[in-house]
Amino acid sequence: QVQLVESGGGLVQAGGSLRLSCAASGRTFSRASMGWFRQAPGKEREFVAAISWSGGRPFYSDSVRGRFTISRDNAKNTVYLQMNILKPEDTAVYYCAARPLAIATPPKDHQFPDWGQGTQVTVAS
Numbered sequence: 001q002v003q004l005v006e007s008g009g010g011l012v013q014a015g016g017s018l019r020l021s022c023a024a025s026g027r028t029f030s031r032a033s034m035g036w037f038r039q040a041p042g043k044e045r046e047f048v049a050a051i052s053w054s055g056g057r058p059f060y061s062d063s064v065r066g067r068f069t070i071s072r073d074n075a076k077n078t079v080y081l082q083m084n085i086l087k088p089e090d091t092a093v094y095y096c097a098a099r100p101l102a103i104a105t106p107p108k109d110h111q112f113p114d115w116g117q118g119t120q121v122t123v124a125s
Contacts, residue, residue, distance in 0.1 A: 009119030022096030038092035054102040
């Protein structure tokens, strides 16, 4: 099991930027594929971005591709989500998730057994 703690959320104006961090502990982080998901009020949780432990290109949802960047620092057991050109529709609770297997296609949330508690991102228009 991996314990995950997100940070970096907050209130930002449209067009602004935020960087989310997810600190991991427990199972070897370098062998964990990591994902970011989000859930807006009244909506289902949706995939945002993911990066496999095995390398390869990251995956992004169409709604964030070109604006968000996922990265990881295995030495710090941390995964990041750099969010630029934020829009009001990006407002949601953002969750970090981990899975002990590689990912080869944009993943579904049920493929991740470990989750953080979430961090709120609010984008004001």
